[in-house]
Amino acid sequence: xxxxxxxxxxxxxxxxxxxxxxxxxxxxxxxxxxxxxxxxxxxxxxxxxxxxxxxxxxxxxxxxxxxxxxxxxxxxxxxxxxxxxxxxxxxxxxxxxxxxxxxxxxxxxxxxxxxxxxxxxxxxxxxxxxxxxxxxxxxxxxxxxxxxxxxxxxxxxxxxxxxxxxxxxxxxxxxxxxxxxxxxxxx
Amino acid sequence: xxxxxxxxxxxxxxxxxxxxxxxxxxxxxxxxxxxxxxxxxxxxxxxxxxxxxxxxxxxxxxxxxxxxxxxxxxxxxxxxxxxxxxxxxxxxxxxxxxxxxxxxxxxxxxxxxxxxxxxxxxxxxxxxxxxxxxxxxxxxxxxxxxxxxxxxxxxxxxxxxxxxxxxxxxxxxxxxxxxxxxxxxxxxxxxxxxxxxxxxxxxxxxxxxxxxxxxxxxxxxxxxxxxxxxxxxxxxxxxxxxxxxxxxxxxxxxxxxxxxxxxxxxxxxxxxxxxxxxxxxxxxxxxxxxxxxxxxxxxxxxxxxxxxxxxxxxxxxxxxxxxxxxxxxxxxxxxxxxxxxxxxxxxxxxxxxxxxxxxxxxxxxxxxxxxxxxxxxxxxxx
Numbered sequence: 118x119x120x121x122x123x124x125x126x127x128x129x130x131x132x133x134x135x136x137x138x139x140x141x142x143x144x145x146x147x148x149x150x151x152x153x154x155x156x157x158x159x160x161x162x163x164x165x166x167x168x169x170x171x172x173x174x175x176x177x178x179x180x181x182x183x184x185x186x187x188x189x190x191x192x193x194x195x196x197x198x199x200x201x202x203x204x205x206x207x208x209x210x211x212x213x214x215x216x217x218x219x220x221x222x223x224x225x226x227x228x229x230x231x232x233x234x235x236x237x238x239x240x241x242x243x244x245x246x247x248x249x250x251x252x253x254x255x256x257x258x259x260x261x262x263x264x265x266x267x268x269x270x271x272x273x274x275x276x277x278x279x280x281x282x283x284x285x286x287x288x289x290x291x292x293x294x295x296x297x298x299x300x301x302x303x304x
Numbered sequence: 305x306x307x308x309x310x311x312x313x314x315x316x317x318x319x320x321x322x323x324x325x326x327x328x329x330x331x332x333x334x335x336x337x338x339x340x341x342x343x344x345x346x347x348x349x350x351x352x353x354x355x356x357x358x359x360x361x362x363x364x365x366x367x368x369x370x371x372x373x374x375x376x377x378x379x380x381x382x383x384x385x386x387x388x389x390x391x392x393x394x395x396x397x398x399x400x401x402x403x404x405x406x407x408x409x410x411x412x413x414x415x416x417x418x419x420x421x422x423x424x425x426x427x428x429x430x431x432x433x434x435x436x437x438x439x440x441x442x443x444x445x446x447x448x449x450x451x452x453x454x455x456x457x458x459x460x461x462x463x464x465x466x467x468x469x470x471x472x473x474x475x476x477x478x479x480x481x482x483x484x485x486x487x488x489x490x491x492x493x494x495x496x497x498x499x500x501x502x503x504x505x506x507x508x509x510x511x512x513x514x515x516x517x518x519x520x521x522x523x524x525x526x527x528x529x530x531x532x533x534x535x536x537x538x539x540x541x542x543x544x545x546x547x548x549x550x551x552x553x554x555x556x557x558x559x560x561x562x563x564x565x566x567x568x569x570x571x572x573x574x575x576x577x578x579x580x581x582x583x584x585x586x587x588x589x590x591x592x593x594x595x596x597x598x599x600x601x602x603x604x605x606x607x608x609x610x611x612x613x614x615x616x617x618x619x620x621x622x623x624x625x626x627x628x629x630x631x632x633x634x635x636x637x638x639x640x641x642x643x644x645x646x647x648x649x650x651x652x653x654x655x656x657x658x659x660x661x662x663x664x665x666x667x668x669x670x671x672x673x674x675x676x677x678x679x680x681x682x683x684x685x686x
Contacts, residue, residue, distance in 0.1 A: 121507060122507060123505070124504075124505035124506040124507050124509075124510070125506055125507055125508060127501050127502075127505065127506075128501065128502040128503065128506050130501075131498055131501050131502040132439060132502070135443070135498075147446070150446075162453070162456050162457050163457075164456065164457055164458070164459070164460045164475070165456055165460060165461070166460040166461060190610070191368070191370075191371065191609055191610065192371075193367055193371035193372075193374050193375065224374060224378075224464070225461065225464065226374035226377075226464070226466050227460060227466060228370075228371060228374065228609075231474075231606060231607070232606075232607055232608070232609065234607060240460070
């Protein structure tokens with residue numbers, strides 16, 4: 118057809134078809150796919166990564182993190198700040214006393230998660246991190262960053278179970294190779 | 305330039321100089337052009353860039369090699385995977401790393417999906433500039449969203465993928481991922497047909513785009529243009545064919561060429577390129593082998609990026625990004641950080657020819673011409 122205006126007409130047919138079919142088609146097939154956030158929520162994708170968090174095993178005191186500082190060193194934007202805890206004698210306690218992440222700098226690249234040798238830092242799913250004040254909540258401290266292994270299992274089941282299995286195997290191997298020191302008989 | 309100078313001297317009073325941008329919605333970000341107008345006709349145009357300069361190269365020179373990967377995402381943020389690809393093959397060249405078979409296929413699949421995303425996005429935005437307000441763009445975004453959801457599933461992020469590693473990729477494609485990609489690839493031609501019904505023969509679009517912003521093959525070659533803008537002028541130059549980096553020599557695909565080099569050709573070349581990308585995707589999905597996704601030699605550097613020290617030397621790696629030739633030039637002095645790191649950004653070089661395309665045309669056409677070059681300011685200004 119070479120009638121002038123035929124192309125415009127054909128385009129109109131396309132837009133009309135899209136308009137009409139959007140009412141009865143499924144969201145995946147070209148229907149209305151608006152999600153009424155916050156009442157409704159979209160599908161959660163397991164691999165989605167947002168700001169990092171720290172995993173603890175049973176209680177918040179039992180952080181997996183040993184304050185080795187590898188993530189601090191490898192972070193491209195240098196948004197992590199760690200200080201190791203020392204006991205009364207001044208000996209390092211292999212635990213972070215301070216663990217801060219600057220949310221203003223973090224770019225969610227996932228480098229910390231990748232380099233961590235102790236499976237302690239992972240990327241979170243929490244994207245609702247806003248605060249009413251402009252400078253509020255920009256720096257997150259250890260307390261807010263620590264989240265339980267249960268939470269980790271909930272947001273990323275596949276990865277969390279793989280990590281748990283790996284840790285369990287490592288622990289068993291350690292127990293098998295190094296026998297526990299003989300307990301001394303109480304005198 | 306000469307034309308504008310001559311006009312300025314003779315009837316200077318007739319010429320109006322206005323600034324487009326840096327915060328004009330049609331300038332695709334913070335880009336400014338100084339336009340000299342005689343009535344509605346353009347007699348001079350100067351692109352001014354640098355508003356989004358973030359010191360990318362200098363930052364990279366102070367970072368370990370692996371950490372730069374996350375920054376390359378921020379160059380051309382519409383298709384971060386092509387940037388990852390370019391940087392990864394440069395460093396592999398520098399360090400002499402091999403990439404396993406399966407990883408090469410995963411790379412090609414991801415890069416071609418990114419090309420599809422980029423091309424439908426740019427067509428949508430170009431039509432927005434034209435005045436086809438948001439209908440084509442929304443149809444394009446509807447399809448783009450499916451691919452981006454897939455990217456999120458595979459790489460962890462919709463736009464800032466950070467997916468490639470030296471000697472492989474970060475994560476393997478599962479069977480479910482491959483099935484999802486296959487579904488998108490098989491459904492895409494139907495969408496393209498609908499998109500073309502809406503646009504390709506539309507008389508208004510033809511009138512606004514044909515014979516606008518013409519660029520001859522000679523000027524385009526002399527200015528060093530690459531990508532769809534060059535191919536729309538009829539020059540057969542595609543790094544995928546010329547260099548056949550990665551495994552592109554194994555796929556059967558054509559390079560679509562334009563005839564006149566006007567805005568319409570640039571639009572149509574992109575549509576055809578999407579079709580060719582789908583062809584590559586089909587072949588890659590059929591042929592993808594089982595196997596490793598990371599080179600064994602590169603595995604320790606995933607945990608200890610700072611130990612990665614390429615031998616002293618230099619390398620230039622280039623890929624066909626959807627915008628043109630994206631090149632990375634890296635000089636190593638044997639330390640964990642590059643001594644020199646340079647990006648050859650296709651958007652920046654394609655943008656320099658804007659005046660030649662716009663001279664003598666109406667001001668409304670300059671906006672479409674700018675849209676048809678497909679610039680991303682993150683890459684232009686770095």
